[in-house]
Amino acid sequence: MRFSSIGRRTRTLLVAAAAVPLFALAACSGGGDDSGAPKAAPTDGTLTVGLLGDIGQPPDPDVYYANNGLAIVLNTYEGLVQYADDKDSVEIAPRLATTWDVNADNTVFTFHLRQGVTFHDGTPFTSAAVKVAFDRRTAVKGGAAYMVEGVKDVATPDDLTAVVTLSAPNSAFLDYLASPFGPKMESPTALAANAGSDDTQTYLQTHDVGTGPYTIAAAQPGTSWTLKRYDGYWGDKSPFTTVQLPIYTDASALQLAFDHGDVSAVVAALPSSSLKKYEGSKDYASYLLPTLQSALVTVNPTKEFFKSQQARLAFLQSIDQKSLVDQVLGNRSEPATTLYAKGMIPGGADKQELTYDPSVMEAYAKTLPAGTDMTIGFASGNTNAEQMANIQAAKLQALGIKATAASYPTSQVFGWINDPTQGPDAFFDGNNGPDGGSPYMWGHVFWDASGGINYFGCEVPEVNAQLDRAVATGDDALYVAAAEEYAKTGCYYNLSYNKDWVLAQKWLTGVEQSHNIGANELDFSKLGIAQ
């Protein structure tokens, strides 16, 4: 058929049909401003850090209990202590307290406070603020209020000393304070002046009352946040006088804005599938930095398929951990060898003993009726977990089990604890972690049914008791014993140590030095511009 014989309307359609792919081809080809050339450093003192998704809750340190808004909370507020930056294991470091003493039974914590610190309203930071901050956290009753539940008394013998007495021994208390979600110091004057009828919660939706290196200058929830450098800050001062935090709700749009140079840095927001583009790039800086987070497998003992411990262990042994982690998570992770997070127990004494042996599951499969079905779950939108669940389901299918992978919204996942029979048979968690670096904060949340992330309520009373004894004394041997006992349930597999992926323009310095193992965020005051 000759082209001229085609009708006018058809010809038009063909031309038009060609136009869309041509646009797409033009978009994907080189040239233009996203050619990958290094982008120039800003000359106006503005750092732009792109956020993926609305920060969700207000950046009030006693309310905020989510992820990307920590960029605001941790740069506007400070706690008494923190985890040391630029480390791959947990280490309590000074912040507003320069030194501290703990009594022998972990009930009395004496903090010696930093001199010359002022809140953003200009008032001086003194020990009185410690009690005010702890009291407000209790009053607001947010998700992380548990961190001050054990505080019996806060004494202030002088302006620079605060003595915190607990009602029961707790060796994890310093970890609570170092946690990114731990209590932060808030100006008592500003809190009182803006108290309203809700303990200043309305005011703190768009303002801050902290001592951090930056202060909230403009808030457009859902759109963007602007921080201004606090010139009265006691610590390092960055050349960035303004930090813009625009909110992108689409990862591709955020990545394009980074490529375009409109965004200076992206922290823990882009999918692993984009990693290859930036790794080893001479035009961008890509950092894989340590976190306390892991990919995990949780098994549901309330389901018929996994009623017996043998079945659960057989399933876990059928997971080819190394291959799965390499294939799905790549350089962002390494196979976990311990039951707690990496470095939580000195010397890796909490060794995970599971060995890959698919023959055990094969033998179990032969005992099941033909076509027995089971479901492996993953959280909606978590592409890594989805891929892992699919791979494992395919392996089970090869054994004659009718295994399927299914997606569940996060809110549903956290609801299973009320009725675990509503959950899937097993669940792949792409990335999860504790609030802080104490082994108790790991063991309690993942293994104790009252902890929050033990989705299927698989618990051992003796393990809970061991963890409770361990947190009182801080005895690592007890933590190890609890972990080993829990591992026998076959409900839990620590798959990988995950890393935080920070993507930055080439001119941005201090990224590693400003990164903290406890939070997927940067301390903006430690960032700079390459000369």
Added chain:
Amino acid sequence: MLRFLLRRTGALAVVLLVLSAVVFLLQQISPGDPARAALGANASRQAVAAERRRLGLDDPLPVQFLRFLGHAVRGDFGTSYRTHRPVATDLATAFPATLELVLAAFVVALLLAALFAASSALSWPLAGIGRGVLLVVATAPPFLLALVGIVVFYAHLDWLPGSGRGDGGPGSELAHLVLPATVLAIAPALAIGRILRAGLEATLAADHVRTARSKGLGQAAVLARHVVRNSIGPSLAMAGLQLGFLFAGTVVVEQVFSWPGMGNYLASSIPTSDYPAIAAVTLVLGAVYVVVNTLADVLQTAADPRLA
């Protein structure tokens, strides 16, 4: 006409009541734990139980529904579990952004529809290419269209901003509107344009137009005096319908362009089972849809009283 208006207003109230009941029931059967969503993953079981009591989630269903309805009538949709702000406050920010986007998209859709219809009915030179592009582009999923738009006009050509609503200046806001409004407008433009084209073609073939031409009237005068006014009736009804659909279309487009409107708010609220927010957005969008369609019916009836 008064009786017609009263009848439509009554129907509107009934539709909204039914919509409220459906939204409430959907909340109840939806999986997920709002108390857990409000407090976060690591909150203790005791804290979550206390939060459930505080939110009234342990009350009997009828009590919860009546409370929900009573508050909704007063414009009080409660506090968002996710943002911890009154939902009405969140909507006061999000709704104007969506309205701005939808109105801009509606204007673009009308312009494109007019061009589509006129080029087809009047056989303009090269117009076929434009029509073909519109036809093909309108079949693409909106998210793909949006991404291609960002890649081409933001990343490569650097003509337009790729996301957000601008820094507050009118020029900046207008520039940020162009891409999302155009993407949102494509499909409605085609729907309106097809109806308008049919109307134009029918009118152009009518006897009175032939008579006007035979009297020596120019093309512009024929169009203005005899064709357009007699052709737009059905396309106005379609435009009203599409205006309602545009609100629903914002969910995807607002997400890709990070436009801080109701669609984005809804998309962020669903994964966390933020029931008050989901219910409020559904009710507001449902009400807008019903009101717009009622207005379109009223306008049509005003134009042709036989429809009453």
